[in-house]
Amino acid sequence: MIRKSILLFGLMVLVVMGDAQVNNAFSLMPVPSQLETNSKKCRINEGTRVAVKGHPDARLFAEASRFVRRLSNKTGIFLDKQGFVAASDSNEHALVLINVQRQGNLKLGEDESYNLATNENQVVITANTDIGAIHGLETLLQLVSSDENGYYFPGVTIFDEPRFAWRGLLLDVALHFMPVDVVKRNLDGMAAVKMNVLHMHLCNDQGFRVESKVFPRLQKVASDGQYYTQEDIKEIVAYAGQRGIRVVPEFVVPAHTTAILTAYPEFASVKRDYTLQRYFGVFNPVMDPTNEKLYPFLEKLYTEMASLFPDAYVHIGGDENTGKDWESTPHIKSFMQAHGMKNYMALQTYFNQRLLPIIRKTGKIMMGWDEIFQPGVPKDIVIQSWRGNEAFYNSVKQGYKAILSYGYYIDLIQPASYHYVNDPTPDSARLTGEQKKLILGGEATMWSEMVTAETVDSRIWPRTAAIAERLWSPATVNNIDDMYRRLNITSLNLEALGLQHIAYKQPMMRQLANSYDTKALEVLVNVIEPLKIYERNQGDTMYTVFSPFTKLADVATPDQELPRVFNKQVDSFLAKPSPELEKNIWEWLTVWKNNDVQFKIVLRNAPVLREGAGLSENLSLLASAGLDALQHIHDKQKVNADWLKQSLTIVAAARQQGGRCELQVVDPIEKLIKQAAE
Incomplete structure (x- = not known):
């Protein structure tokens, strides 16, 4: 029998975020035009300084100063000995050296290219314009990496320029x-x-x-x-x-x-x-x-x-x-x-x-x-x-x-x-x-x-x-x-940087749930997305400029990561079953099956969430059908026609919107059900 235990919510998050725990040196976005790596590490410490050579302007000094503050915030290292980068900061042996030829113009087609080279002693950013140098500083912040000895800039040689102006x-x-x-x-x-x-x-x-x-x-x-x-x-x-x-x-x-x-x-x-x-x-x-x-x-x-x-x-x-x-x-x-x-x-x-x-x-x-x-x-x-x-x-x-x-x-x-x-x-x-x-x-x-x-x-x-x-x-x-x-x-x-795309969610869920305890709501929110294209505002008549945009469809976000990861796990399991994948799928399905009980408790003090009651119930029924399917697959047991018909009816119901949202785990669970039928 499959172990039927629930993974604690905090641990569940690690399943989703696990792939993100990688060396940030290889996580640049956008990817540079050309990049080569070496084994050198340029260590960041309290003595780190930024210097500017060539023909810099006020914009570059300001952005270099902002870079120092952001680097300090990112690493927790006190870099306050260099409060602001100024014209007097021109030591060519500084840990971060910026060489720039001229002030860039804010116009279409301006040169935005830069070169960035790192060895164990120094990072050098070279650019024709200060705009290119500013792009290089953004790349350098993305390159910040860590190991047991602290933070460092990894060894790289980069040439970068945009494909489109x-x-x-x-x-x-x-x-x-x-x-x-x-x-x-x-x-x-x-x-x-x-x-x-x-x-x-x-x-x-x-x-x-x-x-x-x-x-x-x-x-x-x-x-x-x-x-x-x-x-x-x-x-x-x-x-x-x-x-x-x-x-x-x-x-x-x-x-x-x-x-x-x-x-x-x-x-x-x-x-x-x-x-x-x-x-x-x-x-x-x-x-x-x-x-x-x-x-x-x-x-x-x-x-x-x-x-x-x-x-x-x-x-x-x-x-x-x-x-x-x-x-x-x-x-x-x-x-x-x-x-x-x-x-x-x-x-x-x-x-x-x-x-x-x-x-x-x-x-x-x-x-x-x-x-x-x-x-x-x-x-x-x-x-x-x-x-x-x-x-x-x-x-x-x-x-x-x-x-x-x-x-x-x-x-x-x-x-x-x-x-x-x-x-x-x-x-x-x-x-x-x-x-x-x-x-x-x-x-x-x-x-x-x-x-x-x-x-x-x-x-x-x-x-x-x-x-x-x-x-x-x-x-x-x-x-x-x-x-x-x-x-x-x-x-x-x-x-x-201060963007609220993640941070807004918890306050809005607390507002919707009328409670500090938002776990049941969060379980549901993590597997739904707002209706796509123009379906949410049906006929352009459901919403006005004065409508509340603090509802279930507003706390749900596009392109949810958990459903995407779960779908890949199901595909991998069906292609090549393994106990580990089976266990992960079972634990998620168990969480979703049991969550509706807790969600109904939330509804007692949160009438605004009643529009999500159908989604929560359908998620529970769908997950239950998925658990049955997974058990049948595990036991290699043939399912009967009535079970299949009932399960596919649940799948169809789970595709219905609620609160102008849709469940995003219907397809992978349907795959499990159909696999069990085969």
Whole structure:
């Protein structure tokens, strides 16, 4: 008989995290372009100093100083004898020596490469620009390793440079506002994995989020009081620039403009009472391209906003115009007929052609979503593709520069492995060398319908680190298992920066359980994920901007590690049975079977969790069926038809959602049941 004892919860965690207990020297993320190791160890001690040679600037001194503090925090070693790295710190024999040739410019295509070499006496980082040197410092922090004698930098020789120049994160702050501190900590996370563009989606139907001194009604009427002052924007831009990150603003037009039209309804296509949209989705309100007074308004608005963002690019959105307000308005229909426009997209192209010289006048390059990729649009714009690869590759084949976001929509709760294999230039695209040069890179997109400042980190990290690697590392770096191994360690490194993707969970579970004892809830939460794609907000009618985002689906996170590990254990066991795997599977199934009793006790004081009662019960029944199957497999005992039918009925029931979540261990248990039937 199989031993039927429960493994204590604390020990259970070790089953999941065991693979992460490896030498951190081989856990870099993103993986460098070239890396060679040697047996040397450069010891870190209280005498460790950082020196800078060449032509450094204030940014590098500040980042080198931050490196010292982070290294001290990571190792617990007192490095306070060097409070700040300054120009006087130029000893070429310092333990960490940085050689930099010039200050890097925050622009597309700047040199971000670096060399890093370690021996037993010194680490030397050499870079053409300070931005490259900053990347080298991030790599060096990831290299910190330990043994029985303490902490050290392992012996390596690295040459590193990015595969793509544009490695971005879109942070939507319009649907749900994100305070400055949330933006800053995510900039720290981006810098840690060498991302270099923060794309801020700053207005939508739900709000306009930047102070305008030219059009103050935008923040007074169209923001619910949640917006960035111009000083806030300058602070964010400076904070990003300090880390070598550009900030690209998006002010979406002509659709998704309910907020703007609430403040200035005279620019709407249809005369109606406009108020901020409280639901999420695609709506009909749109600006009137036939109104000549609209363009001076846009010129003043974009001129003011462009002055706050020094980057060369401004995003105009251009997406998800339904065309209904244009097609139902007599004077707009007449305008279209008079100008030979066969459909509303022709009118939108006309609008974009009117907007382009305005953007150029501000000194910026216009970019937009792939809806703006229409005949007649000049080729000095940038297309950001979100609807599929076809438009993406068609745009570069026609000579447009492009950025890929399709396949990088992290708000859709898909696993890191899905994003990781989404390469911007697969062989199947059949692109020429010149066409590949037009692919600038990619952006992960964090739309905020289903997140707040409390939960947004958990939807961005750590999965976005896998996207960062895909955009930085060579295409040949594509082993999914190794990616997950390194992602575990990267997640801890990100938490050390202050990101809340792990830390938010316990407080929210205590709030939901109304108790300090959250073990039963945690057992359930560790095997569920929120509904994926757009299924959680069914019909875009379940949630508004005021809905609570502190429920079961919010504490559950994407790409849960425990179900992934359990599934691999089951696959391995079915391929080659072993007592150890059998024991691990049995212990997990026993925990899940017994947990429902304790979860029902939690429900007595936590009505908010009743939506998870079905999930908990189904997990218990499913695990019980899995235990029966495992016993049959162990005993090599034939199952009867009634047991199989009943077990498969349990499997079907366990696939039903509860609390807008799904159990993630159904498939591996179904495999056990079917194996028992064979």
